[in-house]
Amino acid sequence: MSPELVTGAAAMGARSRAWRDAGHRVGLVPTMGALHAGHAALLERARAECGRVVLSIFVNPRQFGPGEDLATYPRTLEADLEIAAGAGADLVFAPGEKDVYPDGFQTTVSVDPLTRRLCGASRPGHFDGVTTVVCRLLGLVRPHRAYFGRKDYQQAVVVRRMVADLALEPEVVVCPTVREADGLALSSRNRYLSPEDRLRARAVPASLEAGARRFAAGETDPAPVLEAMRKVLAEGADDVDYVAACHPDTLEPVARLVPGTVLLVAARVGPARLIDNRTLA
Ligand code: AMP
Numbered sequence: 663m664s665p666e667l668v669t670g671a672a673a674m675g676a677r678s679r680a681w682r683d684a685g686h687r688v689g690l691v692p693t694m695g696a697l698h699a700g701h702a703a704l705l706e707r708a709r710a711e712c713g714r715v716v717l718s719i720f721v722n723p724r725q726f727g728p729g730e731d732l733a734t735y736p737r738t739l740e741a742d743l744e745i746a747a748g749a750g751a752d753l754v755f756a757p758g759e760k761d762v763y764p765d766g767f768q769t770t771v772s773v774d775p776l777t778r779r780l781c782g783a784s785r786p787g788h789f790d791g792v793t794t795v796v797c798r799l800l801g802l803v804r805p806h807r808a809y810f811g812r813k814d815y816q817q818a819v820v821v822r823r824m825v826a827d828l829a830l831e832p833e834v835v836v837c838p839t840v841r842e843a844d845g846l847a848l849s850s851r852n853r854y855l856s857p858e859d860r861l862r863a864r865a866v867p868a869s870l871e872a873g874a875r876r877f878a879a880g881e882t883d884p885a886p887v888l889e890a891m892r893k894v895l896a897e898g899a900d901d902v903d904y905v906a907a908c909h910p911d912t913l914e915p916v917a918r919l920v921p922g923t924v925l926l927v928a929a930r931v932g933p934a935r936l937i938d939n940r941t942l943a
Contacts, residue, residue, distance in 0.1 A: 693718065696738050705749035707835065715752050742754070859931050862898035876890055905927050
């Protein structure tokens with residue numbers, strides 16, 4: 663069945679209130695659209711756990727920096743509605759900018775210092791945009807559970823921190839990364855890759871694999887492991903943004919690799935900035 667499409671903030675609030683009053687558990691999957699199988703997996707998880715499932719689609723201007731891809735970010739509502747229907751969403755909330763940021767809006771939600779490192783260091787203001795919009799969406803949709811992908815590892819940690827710090831209601835559920843057969847994590851930004859870029863993009867998951875292999879072989883000093891990862895990444899990427907080994911919750915760099923340490927990478931391949939991560943076993 664096709665999901666209901668709602669664009670207004672008030673209509674969304676009324677829908678959610680009615681569901682909650684009727685005793686349904688509401689699940690929210692926030693996205694920027696251009697849906698792929700990674701988003702569908704979040705929806706399917708929500709479908710399995712919640713009586714009512716909302717997919718939000720909003721390309722949030724506040725999380726793009728100057729010179730980033732806000733203008734060219736893929737907008738594919740028709741195809742998104744089909745994927746949402748296939749994955750069992752009850753409602754697609756696609757608000758306009760004024761529904762999310764009405765006149766007079768003044769609040770910024772900032773999680774600091776968690777957002778200073780990694781993607782936060784190279785994308786100033788990005789996470790303030792993310793936490794502000796997620797907070798607003800949680801207020802409009804009032805879900806019992808909100809679903810995020812592990813692909814955006816720092817984002818998931820930051821959202822968890824915000825929800826705990828502000829004593830917000832929803833349980834944050836973080837779902838595994840969905841990958842292509844060759845290991846590349848699905849991303850809306852993969853659409854920017856030419857066939858030649860797409861081949862070079864294999865260096866991103868390959869660098870994580872190289873790091874995990876060094877650890878499995880007994881290396882616990884982060885320096886040589888990160889060096890090996892950087893080398894593999896540089897073979898395919900045009901620019902390496904970061905290669906890091908971090909504590910899974912604080913995202914502080916670790917002095918020793920242990921099971922549970924997270925390896926994270928970010929790099930540019932052609933026009934696309936790609937990120938990925940892997941937990942050491
Ligand atoms: P986006 O629309 O790219 O902002 O992503 C919306 C949500 O989908 C975020 O919670 C992402 O972490 C999640 N997501 C994106 N790509 C994947 C993937 N390959 N596997 C799992 N979740 C993903």
